[in-house]
Amino acid sequence: NYILAIESSCDETSVAVLKNGQELLTNVIATQIASHKRFGGVVPEIASRHHTEQITYCIDAALDEAGIPLEELSAVAVTEGPGLVGALLVGMTAAKAFAWAHELPLIGVNHMAGHLMAANLPDSGGPIEYPALSLLVSGGHTELVYVAKEGEYKKIGETRDDAVGEAYDKVGRVMGLTYPSGKAIDQMAHEGKDVYNFPRAMIKEPGYEFSFSGLKSAFINLVHNAEQKSEVLKKRDLATSFQAAVLDILLAKTKSALAEFPEIKTLVVAGGVAANKGLRERLAEEITDIKVIIPPLRLCGDNAGMISSAAYAEYKAKSFVKLDENAYPSMAFDTIK
Ligand code: ATP
Ligand code: MG
Numbered sequence: 337n338y339i340l341a342i343e344s345s346c347d348e349t350s351v352a353v354l355k356n357g358q359e360l361l362t363n364v365i366a367t368q369i370a371s372h373k374r375f376g377g378v379v380p381e382i383a384s385r386h387h388t389e390q391i392t393y394c395i396d397a398a399l400d401e402a403g404i405p406l407e408e409l410s411a412v413a414v415t416e417g418p419g420l421v422g423a424l425l426v427g428m429t430a431a432k433a434f435a436w437a438h439e440l441p442l443i444g445v446n447h448m449a450g451h452l453m454a455a456n457l458p459d460s461g462g463p464i465e466y467p468a469l470s471l472l473v474s475g476g477h478t479e480l481v482y483v484a485k486e487g488e489y490k491k492i493g494e495t496r497d498d499a500v501g502e503a504y505d506k507v508g509r510v511m512g513l514t515y516p517s518g519k520a521i522d523q524m525a526h527e528g529k530d531v532y533n534f535p536r537a538m539i540k541e542p543g544y545e546f547s548f549s550g551l552k553s554a555f556i557n558l559v560h561n562a563e564q565k566s567e568v569l570k571k572r573d574l575a576t577s578f579q580a581a582v583l584d585i586l587l588a589k590t591k592s593a594l595a596e597f598p599e600i601k602t603l604v605v606a607g608g609v610a611a612n613k614g615l616r617e618r619l620a621e622e623i624t625d626i627k628v629i630i631p632p633l634r635l636c637g638d639n640a641g642m643i644s645s646a647a648y649a650e651y652k653a654k655s656f657v658k659l660d661e662n663a664y665p666s667m668a669f670d671t672i673k
C-alpha cells in the first residue's frame with residue numbers, strides 16, 4: 337500500500353508518500369515563512385499564490401524521491417480542513433485532479449487528525465496504544481482529544497480564545513521577535529527566571545477548557561507599562577515567565593484528564609508547539625506512568641507525512657470522498673465515518 341498525501345492548509349506546501357502505513361518514503365516540505373515574516377503573520381492571499389506555484393513541483397519531487405511507479409499508488413489523500421480556504425483549495429484541486437487522472441480513490445483528512453496521527457508513525461515512537469489522550473497544541477488550536485480507538489476522536493476541551501502558538505507569536509511580536517517566535521521564546525526561556533508570575537487561567541477550574549488571552553494581555557501590559565517608564569525588562573525573564581505560565585496550564589489540564597480517564601494507555605502531544613523543549617522536558621519529568629509520544633520536530637510542524645498517516649487509518653476504514661468534495665476552513669474534529 338502506498339498513499340500519496342498533500343498538505344496545503346496554511347503556509348507549508350507538502351507532499352509525502354507513505355508505505356504500508358509505516359514508512360515515510362518522502363516528505364517534501366516547501367515553507368513560505370520567509371514571505372509572511374515581514375507581515376508578522378500568514379497573509380492568506382500570498383499563501384494561496386505560493387501553494388499554486390509550489391504544488392506541482394512538490395508532487396513531482398515527492399514521486400521522484402519515493403521512487404515508486406505511479407501504478408503502485410493505492411490512494412491520494414489531502415487536507416480538507418481546517419485551514420485557510422484559498423490555501424486548502426489549492427491542495428484539494430491538485431489532489432482531485434491527480435486522483436481523477438490516475439483513477440485513484442481520494443481521502444479527505446482533517447489537519448488536526450494529521451497532527452495527532454504523526455504520533456502513530458514508527459519515526460515518532462508509535463504505534464499509539466488505545467485508548468489515547470492527545471494534547472494538540474499548534475498555531476490555531478489548543479485542544480484535548482480522547483481517542484477511544486483508531487479514528488474515533490472526541491474533543492473534551494479546547495481554548496476559549498487564543499491558541500498556544502498564537503499566544504507565543506503575539507507576545508513575540510511585542511518582544512520584537514520575528515514571526516513565528518515560538519522557537520526563539522523557547523530558547524530564551526531556558527536562560528531566565530520566572531519573576532513575573534503571570535496568570536494561569538482556569539488552572540483550578542474543573543473541565544478541560546483553556547484560555548490564553550489573559551496571559552497574553554498581562555504580558556503585553558507589563559511590557560508597555562515598562563516602556564512608558566523607560567524601564568528595561570530582561571527578555572529572557574519575560575520569556576521564562578511566559579513559558580512557565582503556559583506550561584503550568586498545559587500540564588495541569590493534561591494531568592487532570594489522565595486522572596479522570598485512568599484507562600488511557602498513550603498520551604500523544606502533537607502540533608507545532610509540541611516542538612517546545614520546555615514542554616518536552618516537563619512531560620518527561622511529570623508524566624512517567626504511561627507511554628508519551630511526541631513526534632520528532634520535522635513531524636510536529638505542518639507536513640504531509642502526518643496527513644498520510646491519518647489517511648492510512650481512513651483507507652483501512654474505506655472512508656473515501658468524491659471528486660466534488662469541498663474544502664472546510666473550520667472543519668470539526670470528527671470520527672472517521
Ligand atoms: P493549526 O495546526 O492549528 O492549523 P498551524 O498549522 O499554523 O495551525 P503549526 O504549523 O502546527 O500551526 O504550528 C506553528 C506554531 O507553532 C507557531 O505558532 C509557532 O510559533 C509554534 N512553535 C513552533 N516551535 C515552537 C516552540 N519551540 N515553542 C513554542 N511554539 C512553537
Ligand atoms: Mg505552519
Ligand code: FE
Nearest residue numbers: 474608637638
Ligand atoms: Fe498545523
